[in-house]
Ligand SMILES: Nc1nc2c(ncn2[C@@H]2O[C@H](COP(=O)(O)OP(=O)(O)OP(=O)(O)O)[C@@H](O)[C@H]2O)c(=O)[nH]1
């Protein structure tokens with residue numbers, strides 16, 4: 001055996017020498033001629049060590065690659081103006097992919113839903129207030145600058161015939177006064193849950209008073225974490241505001257009081273049919289909550305059974321201080337108010353369509369004010385809470401999904417104008433952007449600036465995103481959102497032609513939505529270029 005092992009390398013050597021005639025690499029690796037037995041042994045030992053080192057490196061590389069694949073992260077940024085539906089889209093992701101966590105938090109949304117309902121009631125009371133005193137007393141209603149979201153469209157002003165002959169709604173105001181006190185209490189509760197730590201915001205300034213770099217956030221998931229707006233260095237980037245960019249680049253053929261060059265009809269124009277356009281949520285209260293608000297409210301105080309002997313369930317409804325009691329005691333007055341034909345007529349006169357506004361729960365007063373009300377998935381999706389700052393949500397898809405092993409990070413941002421400066425720092429680091437444009441908003445104006453049409457703002461925001469060089473490598477998905485509201489709006493007789501003068505096609509949903517699809521740039525050359533550079537086309 002020993003003899004064989006000594007002669008075998010010589011045979012191999014001869015073989016290699018023969019091969020080396022035609023193989024330059026093999027020739028370069030040939031042992032030196034006249035190699036002694038000791039030299040050969042040392043060389044073979046070195047070769048063996050090198051081979052082991054190489055195998056070890058291969059193993060490490062394979063391991064690194066495996067763990068890199070295991071930890072692959074996809075980052076998605078949700079963009080769009082305020083109330084475009086970003087947080088709702090995120091909730092839908094959560095419901096689909098992390099339903100257990102979503103459902104665990106449902107109870108926490110109870111207070112947001114109550115607040116939405118109370119604010120709709122306040123909005124009605126404001127609308128039916130005597131003409132010479134449209135603002136409701138601060139004593140009754142807290143900060144009167146905070147109104148619920150409303151949608152107003154069409155050309156109508158309140159009929160002058162109503163002035164002076166208004167029914168007296170005083171009894172509603174009297175019966176519903178406890179709700180106005182409750183509104184403030186709910187706001188305080190949401191902003192200041194008892195287990196908030198001292199580093200989190202614990203107060204609720206109206207949105208108008210939020211500093212431009214507001215960095216306190218609310219989040220919508222147990223897996224959320226907070227990103228302070230200033231946490232990343234911002235690359236140089238400009239997101240033009242609609243008011244500065246509207247006149248120059250729009251390819252929209254909107255009619256207008258065109259002297260300004262603004263293709264959208266000005267809501268202030270005396271000749272515009274949009275004279276009564278109002279903000280969708282003027283001075284909407286921004287609830288600045290810390291990350292603990294859901295944790296605090298999500299754990300129901302339910303004990304079942306109440307005692308070993310009884311089958312009764314004990315819960316929050318037995319706490320006399322729970323907000324549900326005030327709501328429950330006002331439910332009859334709320335229902336009467338909402339069903340009162342004169343009140344509805346007044347809302348129609350003022351072109352206020354609360355049923356299309358954010359956080360609309362007026363059709364479900366009885367269910368929502370029930371003592372044992374527990375929000376459904378749909379209720380949570382419908383609940384409206386404005387986002388301030390940027391919130392990061394992390395989750396993984398189901399194990400059997402083709403995306404298993406991939407970690408998803410979704411960034412939900414505030415869409416109001418004073419929030420948009422927080423977007424840019426995320427641009428250089430995301431894989432995809434989902435941009436939401438609510439196409440039902442063609443007859444609305446921004447809450448932050450009632451001179452700007454919401455659709456116009458959305459369009460210019462969209463353009464500034466797709467034209468942005470920093471985003472040239474990013475996959476951009478456009479969601480034309482609130483299609484259900486668009487359909488309802490058109491069916492109720494609101495005419496797109498009144499807002500886009502050279503729109504001369506039918507006013508049905510299919511034609512209008514197709515028109516918006518085109519307008520939002522599926523044919524846009526810049527979008528095409530961006531999609532090409534990101535290998536999507
Ligand atoms: N009817 C209808 N309502 C929607 C749709 N998408 C969102 N909403 C509602 O619109 C309201 C506003 O949606 P949000 O998701 O809070 O809007 P946002 O873009 O996060 O707004 P900001 O946080 O202010 O930037 C919520 O009450 C949602 O339930 C939709 O497609 N149809």
Ligand SMILES: [Mg+2]
Nearest residue numbers: 086087386387
């Ligand atoms: Mg939001």
